[in-house]
Amino acid sequence: MIKNIFTQSINREIETVIKADDKLNINTEIKEYVITNEIAEKVAKLFDAYNNAEKINGVWISGFFGSGKSHLLKMLSYVFQNIAVEDGLKAADIFASKVKDDEKLKENILIASQRPAESILFNIDNEANITSKADEKAVLSVFYKVFYNHLGLYGSYPHIAEFELWLYKQDKFEEYKNIYKEQTGLDWIEARRDYFDPEVIEGLENSLSILFKKDASKYEDILDNIESKQEQSPVDFCNKIQDYINSKPKDFRLNFFVDEIGQYIADNTKLMLNLQTIVESLATTTNGRAWVFVTSQSDMESLVGDLSKTQKNDFSKIIGRFRVLINLSSNNVDEVIEKRLLEKKEQYEVELASIYENEKALLKSLISFSDTGLKFKEYTSTTDFVNKYPFVFYQFTLFQNCRIELANHNAFQGKNAAVGERSMLSVFQQVLQEVENNDLNALVSFDLMYKGIENELRPEVTNSIRTAQANLTDEFALKVLKALFLVKYYKQFVPTKRNISVLMIDNIHINIKEHEAKVENALNTLENQSYIQRNGEVYQFLTNDEKDIETEIKNTDIDDPQINNLLKKLFFDEVIRESKLKYLENKQDYEFTQKIDGIIVSREKELEIEIISPNNPDLDNIDILKSQIIGTSTVRLVTDFNKKFMDDVRMFLQIEKYNQLNQSTNNRAEVKRILHEKVVANNERKALLLAEADAILANAKVLINGEIIEVPSRASGRDFAQSAFQSLVKTVYPNLRMLGSVVYTEDTFKKVVNNIPVDELFQTDDIAISEAESEVLTFINRRKRQSERTSLNDLKQNFAKKPYGWYQNALFTVVAKLYKKNKIELTNNERILDDKLVQNAFLKTDQHPVTYIEVETEFDSKQINQLKGIYQDLFLQNSTFSDAKDIAKDFQVKLNDLLQEVIALLNRKNEIPFVENLQDFKNDLVHLKNQNYAYYLTNGKDFEDAIIDAKEQHFDPIKAFVKGTSFTIYNDIKLMVTRHTANISYVDGDEFQILKDFLKEPKPYVGNGLQKAKEAKDTLAKKVIELIEKERKEAIEKFNQAIDNLKQNEFVVQLTQEQLNAILKPFNEKIAELNEERFIGNIRNASSEIRNLSTTALNKAVKLTTPEEPEPVVQPATKPTTSGEKTVNTGTVSEPKPVITTPKYINRNEIKVQFTKAELSTEQDVKAYVAELEKELLNQIKNNKRIAL
Known part of the structure; x- marks a missing residue:
């Protein structure tokens, strides 16, 4: 029997839950403590830091339920104080002896234990009864209390403890207690609890009077005074610690071991900072001789991670203070259980090893989970099997994780609801006791773990199980239900039928087929009675609320149209995914009608794909299904019967409908959670339905025209439907073969229309009429005989239908070939279209109804x-x-x-x-x-x-x-008439008029008019050139004569050569301009400027050769005089020197004669005018003017 194989009784009392304040079982705890590989690795850093580091005094030990953090904290408190245990052994020696293969760690443990130290071990939540967590100094108050208690003082009341510490420091506390007992007959340790009792107070006063030999009245208010003056602070606390350390031997350390600090300070920044301040102050004040060890379910990063940015900044120092971080992972929980509970007697180790060697292959096959979900580490060796027996390798990890997730979902009750109170060791011991009378072929089934935590679970969580216990007659189904409860929230484990079967295996030689059938029957029973729900292949335990909702969901009515709509979405919208499929031979898409079990679920098209679903009542009568589609354009895809698929379809619709009907803000939080999880699970169900629909369609039977068509199974339903569709198109459209193997595009008929060669299209005979072309001509002629015109639209509608199935590009290419062979013509509004318009008519859909095809007319x-x-x-x-x-x-x-x-x-x-x-x-x-x-x-x-x-x-x-050249002559004549008119007007002759008359001719390109005009042009051009030269020569001679006249002038002859050149420059410039001038009028105008130029030149010569007249000079007076307020200058004006008056030249045209008549008509008029002219000329001479003639 199993109970006989262990070295220690499995029914012995094992302290499985380690409590920091429980000191009754120290010897057993130390001796049975197991140092796992993980613990050895992580405490190595701790002991190294403890022995060597300065300014480090914080250790943070973290880990979730079952990780052993509290146990480790307690062991460390014993080791560092190195307490004595039974048999004269010390805690450090025992602890070091448990370390395997790490001599340095053993040495560091022993070195640490040689340093004198005392340990203060406590659970902060238990010790915090003196204060509230609302008090920001709550942590400090607890530290005061445990320190006072450590000294034997009354820490629960700080002012009493402070009074006792006053005596303690004077080494009078023990003497005081003795005197108090003598005076009152009471033990002070008991009496101090009633410190407010007048008799207690009187005894205190009298005892102090005797102790210090002073009057008792001096101590009347000593406790009240201490209480009123007492103020706790980190500095005061640390000073007290330092005083205590100083009273001890050299290198003494005082270590605080605080259990579950993480829970106590979580989400409270002030308490976090309070702890940080205490640890930091202890490090500074004691120079690292006071250490603080704490435990927490959360590691340091997680604890800080939930804080705001500001809080993180405030709390950053605590991370630096707790530099030694030990995070226990629970990975070695099996190692602890194996050593404390499952250690075997030697003879049974041999027997179990033999069993494993013989049954190893069978065990591997039996304990084999499906590929979905978490992968468990299997037995690593025969020894591993022996060490774990009768438990199976997966149970340690799986139960631990399931326990954590149950805690996360608030499944536990009581003080430790967050984690549950019972340890892994306790649960495994109880399970072991359940199977103690079984033989060595027995294994532990996972459902037995439920009993180990049953009493810790909240009643509302286990209502379903209690109901099942009262109503289920199938005991095995109840066991399955308990197993499903345990794994309910652990998402990494996927409870499929296969995996559940593995969980329920309880014997090495179990008949696996019978076992799996038994499991399946149990699952069906539980599902039918709504204890569990199934989503695809996955089963899930239902809580009481979940069970009620599940029952309501199953009672929700769903009609056939809803089912058909979902099947349509699954098969057509999701699997096939198209409203048209490609016929691979011509690469064209053909639209089709979608039908489910005879119901049209899309727009109607000529071709049909009908899916006979697992919901069809005629599914098993293939003959009826075949006969119904004889002569139709339908392909039927007949699926196999699949009850599970249809059950899931209905369940999906029921959940969807139920959720819509039950959305309310008044729902309880639990109901909202369940509905949310139902929706999430339903989405997963939808994905599973889609995968199942794909597989169902991929293996369907194909029916066309009353016959079963062999279509090989495909990897996907879409590929299968595509293959079946190929057969349908070939059957319905036999005349597709007329188009041959060419894939027709827009580019194809464009090339035909534009006489561009197309590969494979005109390879044989461009003149001969193909079968496809003949079909089109026949259709046009038939309609013509019926007095009906044929449009492109008419052609499209006829040839798109069976038996043709021709697509537009192919049809238009056939039409284009007939057009290019002159067998037909295309018209629009009675207008015959050319190549460009034919192409446009093909390309523009709005032209198809108004573009007609006519058979070509014959011409003689x-x-x-x-x-x-x-x-x-x-x-x-x-x-x-x-x-x-x-x-x-x-x-x-x-x-x-x-x-x-x-x-x-x-x-x-x-x-x-x-x-x-x-x-x-x-x-x-x-x-x-x-x-x-x-x-x-x-x-x-x-x-x-x-x-x-x-x-x-x-x-x-x-x-x-x-x-020709005539046009050049014409342009020359036109140019002379339009551009040389100015010169021509000075020329005598009729040549110019001849030219103008010619340009007015309406038909100058006819007759000899051009020749006569050319002769007149040439004569006229010669005359103009000769006249220009004559006029230019005469004008230049006049300018030269004017220059010669100037040079003889009396003033000009006095000029220097440079001055002469300056006044003659305008004359020379004009001569240069005349040499370039082409217009006769301009040449003549230039001669008229000679007079003005000559007058200007003479005046310049006069000015250059005649001195300027001096201004009169005013001589200043030798003495100014004042008349009134004004100063009078008495200077004299000197007379200017006499100079010669400078003459001025004027042009005779500038002489203005005062004469009243506008013309000279008589001799008398002439004489009168000459007299006036003489008078004006003499007047100008008198004014020193010289008149240039």
């Missing part, structure tokens, strides 16, 4: 030959085409070319006025060019003579005139 040879003759006469060349339509279209192109030439000439109307003669010709060309090609073949007589005559009589001669 006479019509063709007539057009060829007009072509040759009009364009002086033969057409290169032989087909009537091609010749006509070529003719139209040539007409347009001719029209463009005419327009180009007309655009030069301002430059060449006579091109206006082409306007009528242009209008005729425009009219003719805008006719359809058939007009040229049928109406040649109507336009032949007029268009050819106009070309020969006007266009040809004008074109020849403009492009």
